[in-house]
Amino acid sequence: xxxxxxxxxxxxxxxxxxxxxxxxxxxxxxxxxxxxxxxxxxxxxxxxxxxxxxxxxxxxxxxxxxxxxxxxxxxxxxxxxxxxxxxxxxxxxxxxxxxxxxxxxxxxxxxxxxxxxxxxxxxxxxxxxxxxxxxxxxxxxxxxxxxxxxxxxxxxxxxxxxxxxxxxxxxxxxxxxxxxxxxxxxxxxxxxxxxxxxxxxxxxxxxxxxxxxxxxxxxxxxxxxxxxxxxxxxxxxxxxxxxxxxxxxxxxxxxxxxxxxxxxxxxxxxxxxxxxxxxxxxxxxxxxxxxxxxxxxxxxxxxxxxxxxxxxxxxxxxxxxxxxxxxxxxxxxxxxxxxxxxxxxxxxxxxxxxxxxxxxxxxxxxxxxxxxxxxxxxxxxxxxxxxxxxxxxxxxxxxxxxxxxxxxxxxxxxxxxxxxxxxxxxxxxxxxxxxxxxxxxxxxxxxxxxxxxxxxxxxxxxxxxxxxxxxxxxxxxxxxxxxxxxxxxxxxxxxxxxxxxxxxxxxxxxxxxxxxxxxxxxxxxxxxxxxxxxxxxxxxxx
Amino acid sequence: xxxxxxxxxxxxxxxxxxxxxxxxxxxxxxxxxxxxxxxxxxxxxxxxxxxxxxxxxxxxxxxxxxxxxxxxxxxxxxxxxxxxxxxxxxxxxxxxxxxxxxxxxxxxxxxxxxxxxxxxxxxxxxxxxxxxxxxxxxxxxxxxxxxxxxxxxxxxxxxxxxxxxxxx
Numbered sequence: 186x187x188x189x190x191x192x193x194x195x196x197x198x199x200x201x202x203x204x205x206x207x208x209x210x211x212x213x214x215x216x217x218x219x220x221x222x223x224x225x226x227x228x229x230x231x232x233x234x235x236x237x238x239x240x241x242x243x244x245x246x247x248x249x250x251x252x253x254x255x256x257x258x259x260x261x262x263x264x265x266x267x268x269x270x271x272x273x274x275x276x277x278x279x280x281x282x283x284x285x286x287x288x289x290x291x292x293x294x295x296x297x298x299x300x301x302x303x304x305x306x307x308x309x310x311x312x313x314x315x316x317x318x319x320x321x322x323x324x325x326x327x328x329x330x331x332x333x334x335x336x337x338x339x340x341x342x343x344x345x346x347x348x349x350x351x352x353x354x355x356x357x358x359x360x361x362x363x364x365x366x367x368x369x370x371x372x373x374x375x376x377x378x379x380x381x382x383x384x385x386x387x388x389x390x391x392x393x394x395x396x397x398x399x400x401x402x403x404x405x406x407x408x409x410x411x412x413x414x415x416x417x418x419x420x421x422x423x424x425x426x427x428x429x430x431x432x433x434x435x436x437x438x439x440x441x442x443x444x445x446x447x448x449x450x451x452x453x454x455x456x457x458x459x460x461x462x463x464x465x466x467x468x469x470x471x472x473x474x475x476x477x478x479x480x481x482x483x484x485x486x487x488x489x490x491x492x493x494x495x496x497x498x499x500x501x502x503x504x505x506x507x508x509x510x511x512x513x514x515x516x517x518x519x520x521x522x523x524x525x526x527x528x529x530x531x532x533x534x535x536x537x538x539x540x541x542x543x544x545x546x547x548x549x550x551x552x553x554x555x556x557x558x559x560x561x562x563x564x565x566x567x568x569x570x571x572x573x574x575x576x577x578x579x580x581x582x583x584x585x586x587x588x589x590x591x592x593x594x595x596x597x598x599x600x601x602x603x604x605x606x607x608x609x610x611x612x613x614x615x616x617x618x619x620x621x622x623x624x625x626x627x628x629x630x631x632x633x634x635x636x637x638x639x640x641x642x643x644x645x646x647x648x649x650x651x652x653x654x655x656x657x658x659x660x661x662x663x664x665x666x667x668x669x670x671x672x673x674x675x676x677x678x679x680x681x682x683x684x685x686x687x688x689x690x691x692x693x694x695x696x697x698x699x700x701x702x703x704x705x706x707x708x709x710x711x712x713x714x715x716x717x718x719x720x721x722x723x724x725x726x727x
Numbered sequence: 728x729x730x731x732x733x734x735x736x737x738x739x740x741x742x743x744x745x746x747x748x749x750x751x752x753x754x755x756x757x758x759x760x761x762x763x764x765x766x767x768x769x770x771x772x773x774x775x776x777x778x779x780x781x782x783x784x785x786x787x788x789x790x791x792x793x794x795x796x797x798x799x800x801x802x803x804x805x806x807x808x809x810x811x812x813x814x815x816x817x818x819x820x821x822x823x824x825x826x827x828x829x830x831x832x833x834x835x836x837x838x839x840x841x842x843x844x845x846x847x848x849x850x851x852x853x854x855x856x857x858x859x860x861x862x863x864x865x866x867x868x869x870x871x872x873x874x875x876x877x878x879x880x881x882x883x884x885x886x887x888x889x890x891x892x893x894x895x
Contacts, residue, residue, distance in 0.1 A: 622835050624814040626863065651838045672837040688839070 203316045204266060206361050210427050217703040219265040222311050222356035223570065224659075224700065226425040227490040230572035231660045232701045236708035237723070238663040242677045242687045244723055248709065249287030251718040254278065258696050259713035261311040262356070262570070262657070265702035270711070271333075272718065273309040277323045279331060284704050287720065293321075293336035301325050302602070303352035304372040310422070310697075311356035313364060315384050320364045322353025328366055328382055342387040344368065350375045350602045356422050360432060360463045363390050367419025371437040371483065374414035374605035379423075379434055379459070381466060391466030395419060395436050395454050403453035406476075411448035414599045416440030417455040421568050424488040425463060426501065429518060432463045433488040433503065441597040442481040443551040443608025451476035456484045458505065460520060470520030475509045475543065479550045480533060480592060481562050481610070482509040488517075489580065491573045493639060495523055504639050506571055506582040508564030509533070512642050513541065526642045528635065529565035529586050533558050551592035551608050561590030561630070562610040563653075570657030570698040572666070573639070577680050580639040581666060585653045588614060588630025614653060623652050623672070634658065634668055636683060646683035657698025659710070667710055669695025675712045675719065691719055759879070759886025767876065767884050775869065779891050784848060785832065786869060787816060793889035801885045805876070808867035818868065819843060821853055822860040829853065833863070 204220060212218070212225045216233045224230055237245070253259060257275035263282075264271045269290065270282040277295035282288070301307075301324050312331075313320040318339060319331040326347045330339040344366060345351035350373025357366045363381035371377070377395035382388065395417035397403035407415060418437035425432045439448055439455035456475040459468055475482040484507060493502035493514065503517040510531030514523040522541030534543035549558050563585060571582040590612040597607035613629040632653035636645040654670035661667075666680040675695065676688040693715015701710045711720040773782035778789045792801065803810050819841060821829045831843030831851060841853040841861070855861070872881065 622815070623837065624817065624833055624835065626814060626817070626865070649838075651836055670838075674838065 204314045206315065206359070209315070209359060218267065219263070219700040219702050220314065221264070221358065222262050222313070222422040223424065223487055226360075226427065228422075228424040228487045228570075229489055229491060229574075229660075230487075230570045230658055230698060231574050231662075233662045234701050234703060234708045235661065235663040236703070237661065237665060237701070237710065239665060239679050239686060241723060242663075242665055245677070245687055245689075245710070245721045246724055247689070248720045248722045250720075251280075251282055251287045251289075253716045253718075256716055257307050258694065259716065259718070260306075260308040260354075260697050261713065262698045263700055263711060263713075263718065264312060264314055265700060265711075266314060266333075268704045270718075271312055271314065271319055272713075273311055273321065275309055276307040277309055277321065279312060279319060279321055279336060281333075281336060282718075284702065284709070284720075291336040293331050293338070295321070295323055295329065297323070297325050298347075301347050301352070303354065304350065304370055304604070306354075308354050309356075310354060313357040313359045315359035315364065318384065320357045320359065320384075322355060322357055322366050324352045324354070326351040326353055326368060328353070328357065328364065328387065330364075330384075330387060340387040342382065342389075344380060345375075348602050349373075350605075354420050358422050358425065358432070359384065360425050363463070365423070365432065365463075367395070367434065369418050369420035369437075371416040371418035371420075371440055372442060372604060372606050373602060374416070374440055374599050375418060376413065376415060377417040377419050377437065379419055379461065379466065393459070393461055393466040393468065395459070397453060406451040406453040408449040411450075411452075414440060414605060415448060415452060415455065416442075417452075418483075418485075420483075421485045421487060424490050426490055426517060429501070430463050431460045431469055431517070433458055433460050433490070433517065435484040435486050435488060437483040437485050438478055438481045441605050441607025443479060443592055443606060443610065444594045444597055445477055445479040445550065446594075447597065447607060449477075452478070456482055456509075458484060458488060458503070458515070458520075460517065472513075472515055472520045472522065472541065474505075474507045474511070474513065474541075478509075479594070480509070480558065480590075482507070482564060483568075484508070485568050486566065487568075487570050489571055489573050490517060491575070491639070495640070502639070504571070504573060504580045506566045506580070506584075506637075508560075508567055509543070510560045510565035511537065511543075512580075512582075512637060514639060514642075524642065527565075528582070528637060528642070528644070529584050529588070530559045531565065551594035553594060555591040555593050555611065557589055557591050559587070559589050560585060561588045561612040561614065562592075563588070563612075563614070567655070569655055569696070570659075572658040572660045574660035574662075574666075574680055576662055576664065577636070577660075578639070579636040579645055579680070581634060581636050581658050581660060581680070583654050583656060583658060583668065584633045584635050585614075585630055586633050587627070588612070588653065632670060634666070634678065634683070636680070648678055648683040648685065654695070656695040656712075659699040659701060661701060667699040667701070667712070669699065669712050669714060671695070673714060675699070675714060675721075689721070691715065693717065759882035759884070761883070761887040761890040763880075764883035764885070764887030767880050768887060771872070771876070772884070778888065785844070785846065787813070789888055790891055793885075793891055798885060801888065802881060805881050805884070806871055806873040808869040808871060809865075812865055812867045816867065818864045820862045820864060821858050824857055824859050826859075
């Protein structure tokens with residue numbers, strides 16, 4: 186591992202050692218670091234650091250700002266490892282930053298070939314670390330291994346063909362000796378998969394196809410050749426339960442998005458969570474949130490793993506606030522549906538049946554004339570991180586409330602690498618772009634951070650914002666919740682009751698998740714806003 | 728008419744094109760007199776609206792409106808200004824905690840604050856925590872010109888606005 190030593194001279198230097206699999210598995214033992222995209226394999230976005238508390242968070246002050254070279258949106262959540270922050274400068278450069286000062290140690294440049302046209306933004310959500318290597322997925326669909334101390338490339342393998350619409354936007358997940366990744370491109374007629382690569386050599390270890398091929402179970406959920414370009418992309422990092430040796434991944438929408446008549450059937454494993462054996466990639470179970478989806482309701486949310494007392498018995502649970510507007514609790518050992526209910530206004534389903542299958546209202550499907558449906562295309566929530574705090578026992582998520590879309594459907598022939606969505610959606614709220622000026626009325630929808638009791642799904646509190654938010658959440662054992670929003674605010678709430686404790690206007694859209702970490706015994710919290718990363722700490726710290 | 732085998736995207740592009748045909752250019756056969764329209768505009772509209780670089784700031788700049796709105800929409804805006812007010816021109820009436828009333832066009836809003844421009848053109852910052860009440864007004868401050876301008880005069884104004892759009 187890297188050990189940071191502060192000498193009396195005030196010099197920080199590092200001693201080379203490795204981030205082993207064991208360190209990743211036991212990441213809770215080193216809360217000074219943020220070792221994976223989601224902070225831990227359980228993806229709770231919770232930290233045991235408690236120097237920042239409800240009674241002192243109002244004293245937070247800016248420590249440093251790192252400015253990106255790029256003017257693309259930053260969706261990366263940084264890693265922090267023994268005093269070094271690693272993050273992507275969009276689209277696919279990687280920088281190592283001195284976490285004490287914000288100064289850059291090195292930069293890896295990844296030029297993209299002409300013709301790279303990812304469906305949904307030139308974004309990268311970050312890197313993974315294992316041993317002394319960083320792993321980056323790129324928009325030209327390559328997996329790149331970088332030396333952690335120099336940024337030099339160790340190896341670089343092709344994962345898929347970018348000219349067919351494949352791109353890698355997620356931060357990979359390192360488990361044991363494998364680096365796991367999957368492709369985006371759900372609006373470009375790709376066929377998704379989750380693949381593991383040997384961390385040393387870059388050789389493919391296994392590949393799970395997110396659309397079953399002829400002869401495989403589940404293939405019958407597609408009519409004709411619809412499965413060939415059926416989407417089911419993978420664009421957000423999964424979770425892992427070391428005891429069960431299962432890794433969990435949310436799967437994207439079926440394609441074409443808004444013309445489900447072109448792909449009759451449930452369209453497995455689109456809009457599902459899949460539980461895979463981490464060693465072999467074999468499917469242990471799956472749960473499909475939105476069968477035969479017509480609304481682009483990717484199940485691309487972070488699987489949050491926590492234990493729950495369910496009807497008097499402890500359960501290994503999974504909490505899931507879905508883009509389709511429902512909150513679900515599953516048993517993560519078996520995939521059993523425990524319960525689910527809406528957490529925002531939704532009008533596409535009458536509810537869920539006893540197995541968690543939506544009772545859909547077919548007259549709400551996209552149509553040539555347009556079908557007004559809640560939630561709109563960005564969903565009740567989306568890819569940004571939710572959080573679970575074992576201190577409060579609450580599940581937190583960013584919600585888009587009272588947010589409608591008008592869904593249109595049309596014919597859609599497939600052309601390689603071209604837009605393949607079968608329709609469109611009209612909404613007053615723009616999808617991702619930050620609006621510097623916001624004058625919409627409340628009927629367009631609003632953003633809120635909501636705390637749910639995961640045992641009942643009931644709302645405990647809400648922090649309401651004027652605009653919607655694409656920011657993830659972080660909770661800490663200091664009783665705090667941190668988040669940002671599209672307006673450009675970064676703030677802290679009391680995790681118990683949602684009361685605003687501290688706010689700073691940073692002026693740029695927040696479209697990633699806050700992280701907390703410590704160096705030299707001082708706790709910091711960092712957030713990407715606009716084209717920069719801002720780091721805050723208490724007065725007196727570095 | 729035969730059926731066309733257009734792709735969804737092609738249909739959408741066609742719809743966009745057809746919609747563009749419906750803008751006020753398509754109504755250029757109207758009999759309005761642009762020159763007379765310019766004079767009517769200066770007398771009745773320019774206190775609030777700029778056009779071709781001249782006029783007030785409180786309403787939308789109308790220099791290019793003729794290329795973005797149909798004749799029917801422009802006519803409706805003259806006779807029923809409240810029918811379709813863009814949210815960027817909604818106004819607020821705010822009451823401060825000390826009881827003062829402040830009015831203006833709502834230029835921007837977030838969770839904590841409002842930025843407005845009052846009727847004297849002053850830019851004002853309002854912190855929501857200092858406000859007792861905020862009312863969002865979606866009506867237009869513009870009066871209806873039904874009965875104030877004749878049909879022919881309205882056509883003159885519209886003809887002038889269309890002629891501006893053509894010069895862009």
